[in-house]
Amino acid sequence: MTSAPTDDIMIQATGLTHFYGPQPAIDEVTFNVKRGEILGFLGPNGAGKTTTMRILTGYMPPTHGQVTIGGHDVIKDSLEVRKLVGYLPETVPLYTEMPVTNYLRYMGSLRGMNNRDLKRRIPDVIELCRLNDYSKTIIGKLSKGYRQRVGIAQAILHEPELLVMDEPTIGIDPIQVVETRRLIQDLGKQQTVVLSSHILPEVSMVCERVLIIHQGHIVAEDTPENLAQTLQGVDQLQVEISGPPKEVTTALRTIEGVIDVNHRNQPDREIYLIKSGEGLDLRDEISRVIVSNGWGLLSMQLMSMSLEDIFLRLTTDEDTQP
Amino acid sequence: MRTIKAVAWKEIQVFFTNPMAYIVALIFLGVTGFFFTLDLGDPFPEASLSNFYQGATIILVLLAPALTMRLLAEEQKLGTIELLLTSPVRDWEIILGKYVAALTFLIVMIALTAYYPLLLFWFAEPDPGPIYCGYIGLILYGSAALSIGILTSTLTSNQIISFVVAAGILLLMFFIDTRVDAVTGIWATLLSELGMRSHFNDFDRGVLDTKHVVYFLSVTAIFLFLSIRALESRRWR
Numbered sequence: 001m002t003s004a005p006t007d008d009i010m011i012q013a014t015g016l017t018h019f020y021g022p023q024p025a026i027d028e029v030t031f032n033v034k035r036g037e038i039l040g041f042l043g044p045n046g047a048g049k050t051t052t053m054r055i056l057t058g059y060m061p062p063t064h065g066q067v068t069i070g071g072h073d074v075i076k077d078s079l080e081v082r083k084l085v086g087y088l089p090e091t092v093p094l095y096t097e098m099p100v101t102n103y104l105r106y107m108g109s110l111r112g113m114n115n116r117d118l119k120r121r122i123p124d125v126i127e128l129c130r131l132n133d134y135s136k137t138i139i140g141k142l143s144k145g146y147r148q149r150v151g152i153a154q155a156i157l158h159e160p161e162l163l164v165m166d167e168p169t170i171g172i173d174p175i176q177v178v179e180t181r182r183l184i185q186d187l188g189k190q191q192t193v194v195l196s197s198h199i200l201p202e203v204s205m206v207c208e209r210v211l212i213i214h215q216g217h218i219v220a221e222d223t224p225e226n227l228a229q230t231l232q233g234v235d236q237l238q239v240e241i242s243g244p245p246k247e248v249t250t251a252l253r254t255i256e257g258v259i260d261v262n263h264r265n266q267p268d269r270e271i272y273l274i275k276s277g278e279g280l281d282l283r284d285e286i287s288r289v290i291v292s293n294g295w296g297l298l299s300m301q302l303m304s305m306s307l308e309d310i311f312l313r314l315t316t317d318e319d320t321q322p
Numbered sequence: 323m324r325t326i327k328a329v330a331w332k333e334i335q336v337f338f339t340n341p342m343a344y345i346v347a348l349i350f351l352g353v354t355g356f357f358f359t360l361d362l363g364d365p366f367p368e369a370s371l372s373n374f375y376q377g378a379t380i381i382l383v384l385l386a387p388a389l390t391m392r393l394l395a396e397e398q399k400l401g402t403i404e405l406l407l408t409s410p411v412r413d414w415e416i417i418l419g420k421y422v423a424a425l426t427f428l429i430v431m432i433a434l435t436a437y438y439p440l441l442l443f444w445f446a447e448p449d450p451g452p453i454y455c456g457y458i459g460l461i462l463y464g465s466a467a468l469s470i471g472i473l474t475s476t477l478t479s480n481q482i483i484s485f486v487v488a489a490g491i492l493l494l495m496f497f498i499d500t501r502v503d504a505v506t507g508i509w510a511t512l513l514s515e516l517g518m519r520s521h522f523n524d525f526d527r528g529v530l531d532t533k534h535v536v537y538f539l540s541v542t543a544i545f546l547f548l549s550i551r552a553l554e555s556r557r558w559r
């Protein structure tokens with residue numbers, strides 16, 4: 001990807017690598033984000049999401065690689081980049097002894113907002129983040145969910161062009177999660193949003209495009225719908241059969257329509273995962289083959305591939321893959 | 323400039339709403355008051371602030387680090403440093419803002435001792451020179467002490483470590499010229515020039531020597547510069 005930065009590209013990240021020790025936290029991560037897009041980073045804990053977010057916001061430099069945001073280099077032009085970005089770190093660090101409004105005023109003035117802007121925007125974000133009843137409360141006395149809202153409020157206060165949110169719904173109750181997601185979707189209508197999450201439905205609900213990151217590598221990149229479709233051509237059956245595994249596997253493979261057979265040896269159980277072409281119901285044929293060979297058919301289950309399965313498929317370790 | 327003001331104003335608010343700062347001020351007034359009255363038992367007490375200045379410089383070795391220990395260590399502990407460093411604020415603006423806040427509180431605290439000289443002027447006829455000079459010296463000395471505390475606070479997320487290390491450095495710099503006899507040549511010169519107490523003593527005599535002013539301003543500048551560097555290095559660690 002060596003295309004020149006254009007006006008509609010907000011983030012251009014090339015070959016990002018970051019080492020904390022001998023192991024890279026992220027390795028050669030390359031992606032682009034268009035202006036106005038909502039991009040989700042999906043991956044399990046420790047995949048490198050927070051590292052990527054911290055590099056994007058200029059909190060720390062990558063060991064190798066380059067990022068430009070709005071055409072400005074994150075390292076060389078750090079101050080310009082920081083003006084464009086609103087950031088919600090994962091742990092939502094707040095000054096616990098300050099009241100909400102004072103805190104917002106402080107964060108706003110750090111972002112170079114003058115008094116008039118502050119007077120206009122602070123009531124707006126308090127309304128938007130539904131903090132009305134708590135605007136004078138000391139932050140330390142707020143619950144986790146409300147602290148999260150204060151964190152979001154400070155991130156959007158200065159109307160940044162790019163909003164970076166690291167795990168925006170972690171540790172808050174389900175009703176607040178729904179509200180927060182709706183808020184992010186609303187914000188995404190005017191701003192570019194990059195968020196990270198380890199919750200798949202969240203990303204597929206909120207984001208227009210998903211990057212799946214695992215052990216520091218981007219392993220998939222697509223719209224949530226397309227990611228689902230890449231594996232939708234496949235149905236999966238889980239069958240438990242008593243019989244000699246080798247012969248059973250060979251026999252199952254010969255059935256027309258079967259794409260792949262995986263044998264899983266569990267204590268006292270022989271489980272087979274059978275993949276078949278989409279829409280083909282092979283249950284009749286499979287049971288006939290098993291019975292005619294004199295083996296025992298103990299159970300059979302149709303598994304449809306959900307996004308969660310894709311996620312597990314894409315981001316679990318090699319040796320546990322089906 | 324606006325961001326320095328924002329950082330300084332926020333820290334000043336914390337100082338004036340935080341019990342810690344009031345405890346520091348209380349101890350400062352208590353200890354310096356004690357030193358101020360040391361002479362009163364004499365049949366012919368001297369109408370000067372010498373004892374007060376001696377006491378103030380000693381107690382500031384402990385109190386200046388107590389004022390500064392929170393300033394950056396807490397940001398690192400809470401993680402708020404992440405938002406601070408990703409805001410469009412330069413590292414030197416952060417350090418300078420924090421320093422201005424600490425210096426403001428220190429000046430207010432020192433100003434609270436103004437009734438000592440007022441008492442002297444009321445009941446006696448003290449020489450005003452040493453009194454004015456002493457106050458200037460005290461603020462310069464305090465400024466240098468605060469900048470040392472800011473450096474140690476930048477280097478750690480643990481406030482106690484920041485306090486202990488800064489107090490240790492200050493105590494060493496305070497008394498280091500007493501060891502001047504143990505060495506010779508350039509080392510002797512170095513030790514005698516480094517000693518904070520010897521630089522302060524001329525102010526107490528009513529001498530406003532540029533050499534001493536430059537000394538305290540240099541110490542302040544060097545330690546603030548090191549603090550900025552230490553803060554910058556956080557990004558690369």
